[in-house]
Amino acid sequence: MLCSLTRSHLFSRALPAAAVLALALPTAALAQDKTFKIYGFGAKSGVVGIFGQQSEAAMQAAAAIINRAGGVTLGDGTKARLVIEYLDDRCNAEEGINALRRIASQNDAVVAIGPTCSNVAEPVFGILQKKAGDTSDSGIQFPLYTDVAAKGGLASLSQWAFRNVPSEANMYKSIFEWVKATRPELKTFWGGVEKDFAHSNATFGVIKTQAEANSLQVLGQSEWLLNDTNFSNQVREMKRANADVVAISAHPFTTCGVLKEMARQNVKPKLMVGLTSSSSMETLQGCAAQAEGLIIPTSFAPVNEEAKKAAAAVQAVNAKYNMDLHNAAAFENIFTLKELVEKQKVMGRPDTVQADRQKMREALASMKETKGLLGKVGRTDDREAIKPFLFVQAKAGNWIVAHTPKQ
């Protein structure tokens, strides 16, 4: 009796329920498996591969946070898991162009973050359609939201190019105004520049202009190349000038080489200013003792809870990576893009890809402000960012906040 009742119960209740479940399961699984991809590209290998590796780690960290919170909501109301795919351009212009072409040819590519090197960004932005909607321009119509390439004014090359990099002109203006206000005894300036790297060279022009604008007498400059190993001539020139302020516009390897040579030749300026890109652990790993006192403006430091959490999230992806001003932008970009995808009701389907790209471009162009790790990030009409920044100083093997300017 019991057996027959149970069997009867099974057939009358459980089987229809199982059938409903069986029909429902594929749909649920489909929703769970639905993905929305954000592409990235930059130098992941080669001597500046750290930029791309760290950017990818930051993008993965941001995507993991978003996915834990349920993923991204697409235009049809479904939830999708955010997926990051990062391509390597080796900081090489040709490979960067290839990477962009490859991304743009994918039917799941709606937007990309990158590249990391200014010498790649310039030609890559150059092959994008210059003016959106210009039918006579056959340039690639694909929105890019750059995180690292920092050379000034690059986004003006195309209306499909957007950047979330700090304005170095503002940063160095602010740092030299601060120096003028707090260290009026400093009168003379000497510059050192890594001449063959687009970012260092372009930023040196900014540094020099701002030093002059703030009453520092420019005595001259020393030049070297990215992979130079002997800096004796350059530092001897520096020593002879005996300037109060020495600014070094170079990446960590040569910054360390020059700082070590300065220590050997006993060159001790009253103040040293460095390039934004050198405010990383690379510099401290290479020459912490010689970098002591070096001041650099940066758009990232773990100074608030959100920034600390973001830095921890990157380390959770891979303990060997840190958050710095460059990959902090990549982290921010993922959250901004997620918001824009939801706001613009991007569908994320192969048949809507061109329309989705257009929607993303329009959304990026209409942004007036975004949320950054150090506070609100303003946007300019030429698709650049106005990021909050602070000055960090090398002290006992760490970067500590030297000053937070009013912005």
Next chain:
Amino acid sequence: MDLLDLIDLSQSLIDGVLFGTIYSLIGIGFTLIFGVMHKINLSYAAASIGAAYLSLMLVALAPAPVVYAGAALLGGVLGWLIYLICFRFLPINNPLATLMSTVGMLLAIEELISHLTLGMPQNYPALFASTNIEIGAFFLRGDLLFVFVLGCLAMVALTLLLKRTRLGLATRAVAQQPVAAQLCGMSVNATNAGTFVIAGLLGGTAGAMAGAAIGVLSPLMTLPLTVKGLVVTVIGGLGSIPGAIVAGLIVGGVENLFQFMRGVSERDIYVMLMLFAFLVFRPGGLFAAPGGRD
């Protein structure tokens, strides 16, 4: 040109010549392998820097001299591995085969370093880094002098090894007449492998000295050292060890001198012009007979 400029010019020359010791050491490695096998090992400078990187594992455990010795030994091991991978089993009659395999090895080593260190510059221990000798208006860096002296000692040791030992005799015999040497009972493969190990020992020393002189190791160093090593080898004369020694010092001096006189953006033009001048007017290098090589 005032007196200060003259002093600076002389100082540039001195610094360059001292730094040129590293170029000499790299040049010797290239020339030694070419002399024995008539092949260019383009991965030599990268392996030298790779050995210095590997010796970083000793930094926390041992003083700087032990780290340098470790770099030399590891350079020897890398040299042997490169021989096995890039030369031993490749068709020796095809000159492009080994050239391309060593180019591949150069890129592989550079990429490996970049990946393992994330491209971050690594502090390398220097001896006498804070010692500077001042002679009148001139200034000699203690660490560069040390590099110079150690480089000279390494070169003397190599010369003695080649001239006074059975291994050296075998190396010279294989270099001059490999078939005859084989008929006399010498193993060409073992001698070639030995040559790579010796060149590797020297390369490891050069890598360590480059790290000590700069104070930092970076994958950025591999390509420039490869180019300078090749320039030194050609100017010194392919296969000539004394030539490589002198050419290294000349290239170091000329490079720094032109940097002082014409600036960093023109510096390499003059070094390359010097190379072309040698190729045209003295193709056999510094120590060749006036008629040049056949």
